[in-house]
Amino acid sequence: MESASLSLQAHSRWKHLETVFWLFALLSPWLLAKHALIINEIVIVALFALSLDLILGYTGIVSLGHAAFFGFGAYSAALFAIHVMPDPLLGLLFGAGISLLLGALCSVLILRGSDLTRLMVTLAVALILKELSNKLSWLTGGTDGLQGVMMGPVLGKFDFDIRGITAAWYSLAVTFLLFLLIRRLVHSPFGATLTAIRDNRLRAMAIGIPVSTRIAVIYSISAAIAGAAGALLAQTSSFASPDVFAFDRSADILLILVIGGTGWLYGGIIGAIVFKLLQDVISSITPEYWTFWIGAFLIALVIVGRERFLYPWKWFAKR
Amino acid sequence: MAELLRVENLQAGYGEAVVLNGVTVSVEQGQTLALLGRNGTGKTTFMNTLAGATQYVSGSIQLGGVVLHKMPQHQRAAAGIGWVPQERNIFKSLTVHENLTAVARHGKWTTESVYQMFPRLAERKTNLGTQLSGGEQQMLAVGRALVLNPKLLLLDEPLEGLAPIIVQELLQAIRRITREEGLSAIIVEQHPQTILKISDTAAVLDRGCVVHTSTAQTLMEQPELLNKLLGVAR
Numbered sequence: 001m002e003s004a005s006l007s008l009q010a011h012s013r014w015k016h017l018e019t020v021f022w023l024f025a026l027l028s029p030w031l032l033a034k035h036a037l038i039i040n041e042i043v044i045v046a047l048f049a050l051s052l053d054l055i056l057g058y059t060g061i062v063s064l065g066h067a068a069f070f071g072f073g074a075y076s077a078a079l080f081a082i083h084v085m086p087d088p089l090l091g092l093l094f095g096a097g098i099s100l101l102l103g104a105l106c107s108v109l110i111l112r113g114s115d116l117t118r119l120m121v122t123l124a125v126a127l128i129l130k131e132l133s134n135k136l137s138w139l140t141g142g143t144d145g146l147q148g149v150m151m152g153p154v155l156g157k158f159d160f161d162i163r164g165i166t167a168a169w170y171s172l173a174v175t176f177l178l179f180l181l182i183r184r185l186v187h188s189p190f191g192a193t194l195t196a197i198r199d200n201r202l203r204a205m206a207i208g209i210p211v212s213t214r215i216a217v218i219y220s221i222s223a224a225i226a227g228a229a230g231a232l233l234a235q236t237s238s239f240a241s242p243d244v245f246a247f248d249r250s251a252d253i254l255l256i257l258v259i260g261g262t263g264w265l266y267g268g269i270i271g272a273i274v275f276k277l278l279q280d281v282i283s284s285i286t287p288e289y290w291t292f293w294i295g296a297f298l299i300a301l302v303i304v305g306r307e308r309f310l311y312p313w314k315w316f317a318k319r
Numbered sequence: 320m321a322e323l324l325r326v327e328n329l330q331a332g333y334g335e336a337v338v339l340n341g342v343t344v345s346v347e348q349g350q351t352l353a354l355l356g357r358n359g360t361g362k363t364t365f366m367n368t369l370a371g372a373t374q375y376v377s378g379s380i381q382l383g384g385v386v387l388h389k390m391p392q393h394q395r396a397a398a399g400i401g402w403v404p405q406e407r408n409i410f411k412s413l414t415v416h417e418n419l420t421a422v423a424r425h426g427k428w429t430t431e432s433v434y435q436m437f438p439r440l441a442e443r444k445t446n447l448g449t450q451l452s453g454g455e456q457q458m459l460a461v462g463r464a465l466v467l468n469p470k471l472l473l474l475d476e477p478l479e480g481l482a483p484i485i486v487q488e489l490l491q492a493i494r495r496i497t498r499e500e501g502l503s504a505i506i507v508e509q510h511p512q513t514i515l516k517i518s519d520t521a522a523v524l525d526r527g528c529v530v531h532t533s534t535a536q537t538l539m540e541q542p543e544l545l546n547k548l549l550g551v552a553r
Binding site for chain 1: 394
């Protein structure tokens with residue numbers, strides 16, 4: 001339905017604030033060169049959060065094991081660099097592609113059952129993969145992980161530097177391109193059918209939306225994007241360990257979406273910025289108890305509400 | 320006139336409970352069937368069964384020669400069933416426009432022709448499904464079924480709970496869709512006189528069986544028969 005697609009695209013024009021946001025983001029490794037490492041971390045986490053939002057926010061599929069795809073992407077890209085070639089872009093494509101295949105396989109597991117079933121199944125997949133990464137030490141390096149992953153220059157020209165500026169540029173460029181793709185996807189008739197599935201799966205089916213196929217497709221795409229985020233981490237840190245599959249990672253990404261909001265693309269990005277900055281600032285003040293303060297912040301956010309948290313003057317507004 | 324829908328000896332229900340006990344009914348191409356009956360006689364179950372939302376037991380459903388009863392629910396829409404359920408079920412997080420474009424298929428009915436049919440929807444293009452009145456939601460539900468470009472439109476109590484002025488507006492639209500545009504339809508309605516006026520044939524259900532079929536005109540002209548079949552003469 002080309003006309004329908006064009007019509008929906010017209011309703012989602014690029015806003016000025018978005019342009020400013022992305023201009024600043026793309027220039028940030030240059031403007032804030034001292035903080036390139038944390039920028040790179042934030043960008044990777046934001047991309048990972050975007051991938052989860054596609055299934056959670058847009059389609060209503062809960063997951064507690066999205067790190068499975070993140071980790072799979074990370075290991076795939078690292079192994080590709082070690083055994084095939086160190087080109088970052090090809091490694092990234094490989095990591096995302098392998099995660100896409102894993103996502104397609106796992107999508108069968110989440111088509112049926114309730115939210116609780118999905119939480120358990122997704123968590124189980126991540127735990128299995130984590131254990132496999134421990135056991136298959138001949139391939140993965142076991143608990144020590146894959147160390148010294150040497151990456152070639154990006155586009156054959158830009159070497160990764162110790163300050164992390166190339167890494168931040170690279171991650172930002174990849175995330176921006178994927179963001180554009182995701183944006184187009186969610187504002188297409190396909191994206192509208194995902195929201196319809198989230199709203200009322202039975203009704204969506206009744207009006208001819210192939211619900212199972214759509215869920216399988218978006219789950220695979222989401223897995224590929226999570227895999228790309230994992231690949232970026234492995235490539236920019238030259239390291240992949242079983243920690244990439246950790247439950248904490250899946251839980252953190254859910255928290256990030258709670259902070260930023262689900263079902264809108266900037267939710268994951270804003271959540272990632274707030275979460276990582278809080279983590280960075282608080283852990284520098286109190287390295288042992290930073291999770292306490294993050295927890296306290298989340299409780300406050302949930303009790304007060306995101307809207308009132310952002311606009312405190314509205315607390316006293318007359319109804 | 321060619322036969323579009325043929326339902327033979329259909330048995331269906333919910334889980335263990337069989338509600339339809341051998342329904343046989345047919346709809347000709349371009350005709351409208353008024354499906355009548357007291358509360359709880361199986362009218363909605365019949366519509367749900369055509370749409371694939373109940374437990375099929377036995378019998379057959381054919382639409383334009385295509386066997387429907389073994390088809391998954393989402394494929395029935397592609398095969399030509401345009402279902403407007405009693406609950407309307409508008410997608411609340413989508414705008415009016417997105418509700419239409421998300422499911423639109425190639426054919427005569429486009430989002431634009433739906434907006435022409437229901438100018439109120441055109442005015443509320445960017446409103447979310449939850450921001451519509453009951454009448455507007457019903458118009459959207461009908462419009463959403465139309466953009467599927469169905470062969471057969473199923474309207475389950477489309478006038479229920481609507482203000483009289485909206486009822487007139489919607490009736491006019493349904494008349495245009497069925498009479499002028501020639502789309503076949505089955506309409507379930509609690510007010511027989513209202514719906515018989517815009518129907519060609521009528522079938523009355525009782526305890527999951529068809530107990531009467533005739534032209535709509537015949538039933539309209541015989542209030543005593545209508546009274547006997549439905550328990551009221553309206």
